[in-house]
Amino acid sequence: MAKEVIGVCKICDNKRKLSKEHIPPSAAFNAGEYKAQTIDEHKTKDVNVWRTSKKQGGHFAYVLCVECNNRTGQWYGGEYKKLAGACAPFANPSNAGKVVSIEVPKLFPLRVFKQALTIMCGTSHDEMSDEWTGTMSPAAADLGIAKPDKDISLATKAMPLIREFILDKEANGLPAPFQLYAYLVINPAGRETGIVKMFSRSTGASALFAEFAWWPLGWVLVFDGDIKDDLFSTTGWSQYEYDEEVPLTLRLPCYWLESKMPLDFRSPMEMAESRARNQLILDAGCG
Ligand SMILES: [Zn+2]
Numbered sequence: 693m694a695k696e697v698i699g700v701c702k703i704c705d706n707k708r709k710l711s712k713e714h715i716p717p718s719a720a721f722n723a724g725e726y727k728a729q730t731i732d733e734h735k736t737k738d739v740n741v742w743r744t745s746k747k748q749g750g751h752f753a754y755v756l757c758v759e760c761n762n763r764t765g766q767w768y769g770g771e772y773k774k775l776a777g778a779c780a781p782f783a784n785p786s787n788a789g790k791v792v793s794i795e796v797p798k799l800f801p802l803r804v805f806k807q808a809l810t811i812m813c814g815t816s817h818d819e820m821s822d823e824w825t826g827t828m829s830p831a832a833a834d835l836g837i838a839k840p841d842k843d844i845s846l847a848t849k850a851m852p853l854i855r856e857f858i859l860d861k862e863a864n865g866l867p868a869p870f871q872l873y874a875y876l877v878i879n880p881a882g883r884e885t886g887i888v889k890m891f892s893r894s895t896g897a898s899a900l901f902a903e904f905a906w907w908p909l910g911w912v913l914v915f916d917g918d919i920k921d922d923l924f925s926t927t928g929w930s931q932y933e934y935d936e937e938v939p940l941t942l943r944l945p946c947y948w949l950e951s952k953m954p955l956d957f958r959s960p961m962e963m964a965e966s967r968a969r970n971q972l973i974l975d976a977g978c979g
Pocket of ligand 1: 701702758759
């Protein structure tokens with residue numbers, strides 16, 4: 693018998709029976725086996741220790757009610773699948789560090805935009821993600837990742853408007869000030885950060901954003917501030933009509949997704965080097 697989960701839907705905000713939502717849609721290369729990584733809180737002290745487990749049947753969560761799941765799937769899911777299919781042939785390590793041009797002869801940009809926003813709503817909360825508490829280790833501080841000491845009202849004000857925007861399939865134009873960026877994931881991996889704030893230790897500049905990635909596509913929803921990375925802006929896609937189909941050229945930067953840290957695109961070799969450095973710090977601490 694199917695599992696019954698009652699909770700608050702992350703799109704319509706009603707307390708209802710929640711459905712099993714594949715994030716991203718199962719047709720967008722999200723139906724098979726995958727490896728999940730979470731911070732092992734028992735082992736994590738100075739440097740994060742990630743625990744890996746095998747999961748079947750794709751990545752899913754009970755976050756949307758049956759109605760919202762069906763609606764967004766029907767309205768936007770098909771186009772998202774089409775874009776993921778067009779990107780897949782380019783999403784491999786041979787393109788590491790490159791920006792690839794992907795021609796999509798026909799696409800409904802507003803539908804893809806709203807599916808990406810649906811994914812961001814499904815994986816973000818109006819409050820700061822608790823999971824990132826675990827990253828407040830010396831290693832995380834080096835990367836400039838922190839729980840915000842300031843309020844995150846820009847995100848909490850934008851999210852209800854974004855949810856309304858998703859539920860009105862014809863609505864276009866940006867409902868709130870935010871930017872949506874995309875990139876290509878070149879290795880079979882995924883990550884979701886929830887809403888995080890990242891700051892530059894050298895300039896003190898900060899950005900408030902949420903990131904979700906699943907091979908072959910990564911998305912970054914920026915509420916405030918600037919992010920330093922080269923990403924492809926899809927913010928203009930919000931201006932199209934629901935029934936407007938156009939040819940599009942995407943210029944997507946290609947990134948490794950080895951780290952679970954937000955906007956961390958280090959290659960496997962760079963990760964190995966940094967792990968070795970962390971081990972040296974640990975060894976020195978124990979000595
Ligand atoms: Zn709902």
